[in-house]
Amino acid sequence: MQKQLTPTEAADEQETIAVVGIGVCALSLRSFEQVFADIDPELGTAYLVAVRQQEGLMSAPSLRC
Amino acid sequence: MPVSIAADGELLKPNQVFVGGPDDMITIEDGHVHIRPAAEPVGQRGTIDSMLISIAEHAHDRAIAVILSGLGSDGTAGVTATKKFGGLSIAELAKDEAEASQAAVGPLGAADLQLPADEIAQHILLYARNLSQLIETGADDEISADLEGQITQITTILRNVTSHDFHGYKRGTFTRRVHRRLQVLQIETVEAYVERLRADREEVQNLFQDLLIGVTQFFRDPAEFEALEQEMPRLFEGKEAGDQFRVWVLGCATGEEAYSIAILLREHMATLDHPPEVQIFATDLDARALGLARAGRYSSTIAAHVRPDRLSRWFVREGDTYCVSKELREMCIFSPHNVVKDAPFSRIDILSCRNLLIYLNGDLQNRVIPIFHFSLRPGGVLFLGSSENVTRHAKLFAPVDRKNRVFRRLETATRIIPDFPLSPRTRSIDPQIMAPLSGLPAPRLTSSINRQAEAVAERYAPAYVVVDTHGDVLHFSGRTGRYFEPAAGAATLNLLSLAHRDLRLDLRSALHRATAEGTRIEVPRVVIRQDDRAYAVNVVIEPLGNGDVTSLIVLFQDAGQVAESSSKGDGGWLTADEHVQRLETDLRVTRDRLQATIEELESTNEELKSSNEEYQSINEELQSANEEMETSKEELQSVNEELQTVNGELGHRVSELGRTNSDLKNLLEATQIATVFLDNDLRVRNFTPAATEIFHLLDTDVGRPLDHVVSRVAYPELQDDVRRVLKTLSVVERQVSDPAAGRHFTARVLPYRSVDNYISGAVVTFMDLTVAYKAEAALRQSEQRLRLA
Incomplete structure (x- = not known):
């Protein structure tokens, strides 16, 4: 069971956590999969993914898979 | 690793992926994911930039920006912000772009690393592990202490390679930037980095560019821009529609100064009935900075330097970024240029060279300032930085506003030929000079x-x-x-x-x-x-x-x-009279010869005098012609430089168009939605590969009327639907099917709006719903069976 962090611990974690921002669009889904296939799941970094929406394409459902 | 569609207010956690929804803006605020619906239409949201800027502001050197291919210019402001705050930026190097990567001057050329997709994870891992080690071991502080001791060496290397002296640069910023380079390159000690700098000039340039980040801004020194604005009416005097107003911005870096001047010009042009055509040549040594300038996208911090009215008039808000308006962008031509080595532009009305002269030594300044004089039109304005001056060239420039560094070009009595940057060339040998060397003259008798x-x-x-x-x-x-x-x-x-x-x-x-x-x-x-x-x-x-x-x-x-x-003649047998007579004859002959010789000499002297005068005159004419040729040559060089610049810009746009074309092609193929584009006469303009499953279409059918093409689906109303859409501009939707193949489609007919918002045809799409139909039929059968049971 995951340990509940105190507010101070959470704040400390925020101070040290590296954040990876990834910009992606429908044309780069293969690359996106490739990047995440190689990433160490225990690296300790947080990942934010922003999807550049293109008319007529639904990228987000693909990401959910 | 847990992956979730991010919800507003979620706490940022390690080893978790937060994905922004398709119509959401995802950012970080106080360590929490912030989600808000995008207010702008698709294509103008700046989704990627907004996220990357917020990450950079939150995580500083712990921020890692990854830009995957196909994003166009979205992400450039994010990359800049990441670098500014000390983080790492990585751009995906698409496989087909690999060869051109070194020469890439696009917006993403500014990223620290350009890597193929399969190497990105490895570099994220290296950077993140290095960061955590630094924090755990306290090596970060050691490096900072070492850096203090090596700053002089680094600044000296920088000065030797770039001619820029950073000895007086803010110490904190300087160490942060150097520190960042160490992290990007995964170099552990400052000594090793100094060695790298000594061996690798490109790394010196990379550090130099990092140090320049954030130095430039919109309307930097507002009083000076106001002084320039005061000069606008005089500069535009006598310019009519069809005339040209030319501006040259040297050392434009990421474009803020060029766009600031463009705003001033546009604002003044709005007061004129028939404004001239304005062209701004914005040049810099650094092609990567020019890539950012071309993208024209800046973080929302520019709001601190740009008046709100200007911000709303000249910028388009895209998420948390601002994009310069199309009007401004189209005025500017960004091009790499070295004022010391390349030919200058000519017939310039405003030459802005702010905070560039301070990096040039006296000799170079003495070479460059006459070039500015050459470039400017009579009465043109030279706009310098607050620490720069041209007082040593009082014959060339007079102050208009000394305090605000605005100078006017003076006319000189004699034309000043600057020490023009010239490329070496082989002089052709005058055939007339060569002629005597080739042998004896061989004149022919007529x-x-x-x-x-x-x-x-x-x-x-x-x-x-x-x-x-x-x-x-x-x-x-x-x-x-x-x-x-x-x-x-x-x-x-x-x-x-x-x-x-x-x-x-x-x-x-x-x-x-x-x-x-x-x-x-x-x-x-x-x-x-x-x-x-x-x-x-x-x-x-x-x-x-x-x-x-x-x-x-x-x-x-x-x-x-x-x-x-x-x-x-002197024999001893002659009589004395004969001898005297002979001598007298000889004497007369000699006198005659002497007289002839004297006359010849006088005549020759006269001729020589006359020839000398002629030669002097010819010499002066030649000198004058030579000067004219020099001037023409310089002008030609300038025109050539300008053409190269325009050509470069066009090349850049062609490559952008090519990329967009390629993106569109991929997009159309990836959608699997059968789409046919028709013009107003219902002729096929284009179609996607999937459309060939609906119609018997071949590439050669482009331009043929749609009713000439046999359809596989039963859709007799198609022509009428298209006509109705063209007439009413409403969307028509129908369920159609292909009885032979047992497939079902939703057909939609929409108006085709051009970029200029003209209706120039219709778009017909067919969405395959066969699976849904079959599922529905199976469900119905199942329900029926259940009822019967």
Whole structure:
């Protein structure tokens, strides 16, 4: 069971956590999969993914898979 | 790893992926994920930039920006912000772009690393692990302490390579930037980094560019821009529609200054009835910075430097970023240029060179400022930075506003030719200069002169030569050997050098008289000695040609051998009277010769004087022509430079178009939605590969009416639907099916809006719903079975 962090611990974690921002669009889904296939799941970094929406394409459902 | 569609307010956690929804803006605020619906239409949201900027502001050097391919310019402001706050930026190097990567000057050329997709994870891992080690071991502080000791060495290397002196740069910012380079390159010690700098000039440039981040801003030194604004009415005076107003912004970096001047110009142009065409050449050494300038996208912090009215008028808000308006962007041509090495632009009205001269030493400044003078039109304005001046060139520029560094170009009495940057070239050798080197001249006798000479020669039938007025032989007859005795030295055809030495004196005076007087001259009984014998020769010179004397014939009539006693002349058998008479004759002849020689000399002197004057005049003309040529050459170089710049810009746009085209092609193929584009006459304009499953379409069918193409689906109303859509601009939707294949589709007909918002046709799409239909049928059957049961 995951340990509940105190507010101070959470704040400390925020101070040290590296954040990876990834910009992606429908044309780069293969690359996106490739990047995440190689990433160490225990690296300790947080990942934010922003999807550049293109008319007529639904990228987000693909990401959910 | 847990992946979730991010919800607003979620706490940022390690080893978790937060994905922004398709219509959401995802950012970080106080360590929490912030989600808000996108307010702008698709294509103008700046989704990626907004997220990356917020991550950079939150995580500083712990921020890692990853830009995958296909994003266009979205992400450039994010990359800049990440670098500014000390983080790492990585751009995906698409496989087909690999070869061109080194020369890439696009927006993503600014990223720290350009890597193929399969190497990105590895670099994220290295960077993140290195970061956590630094924090755990406290090595971060050690590096900072080491850096303090090495700053002088690093700044010296920077000064040697880039000519920029960072000794006075803010210490904190400087160490942060160097520190960041260490992390990007995964170098552990400052000493190793200094060694790298010594060995790798490109890394010096990378550090230099990092140090320049954030230095430039919109309307930096507002009072100075106001002073420039005051000058606008004078600069635009007399300019009408069709005229050109040209601006050159040197050292434009990421474009803020060029766009600031563009705003001032646009605002003034709005007050004119017929404004001229304005063109801004914005140049810099750094192609990567130019890529950012071309993208024209900036973080929302620019709001601190740009007035709200200008912000709303000249920028388009895209998420948390601002994009310069199309009007401003189209005014600017960004191009790499080195003011010291490349030819300058010419006929410039405003030349802005702010905070660039301070990095040039005195000698370079003395070379560059006359180039500015050359570039500017008379009365043009030079706009400098707050620490720069041109007071040492008071003849070239006068202050308009000394405090705010606005100077006006002065007209100079003589044209100042600057020390123009020139490329070495091979001078072509003047063929006229080359001619004497190629051998002896080979003049030809004209047939008319030849005929006349032959006619005269026939009369006398002696040996003869034809010479020009300078005594150069044009033609020899036979049997002239006796009369010639070429002088030692360089080969020549001059008669006076060729003639027997006993003949030379008489020939010289006779030739001169014949040429000067244009009459026949006869010199009787000239004695020449050969083989201890003396011969008498009558020399006759007669001018040839019609009117002006252009050539002369010199005839040698043999007058027989002279008796020895007579030839010796001083024999002891002569009487005293005879002796005196002989001496008197010799004296008279000598006097005559002397007189002829003196006259010839005087005449030659006169000619030389006259020639000298002519040469002086020609020399001056040549000098003047040379100066004109120099000017023309400089102007041509300038025009050439300009053409290269425009060409570069066009090339850049063509490559952007190519990329967009490729993206669109991929997009259309990836959608699997059968789409047919029709024009207003219902002719096929384009179609996606999936459309060939609906219609029997071939590539050659483009341009054919749609009703000529056989459809696989039963959709007889298609033509009517398209016409209705073109008339009403509403969307028509129908369920259609392909009975043969048992497939079902949703057909939609929409108006085709061009970029200019004109309706130039219709788009027909077919969405395959066969699976849904089958599922529905199965469900119905199942329900039916259940009911029966």
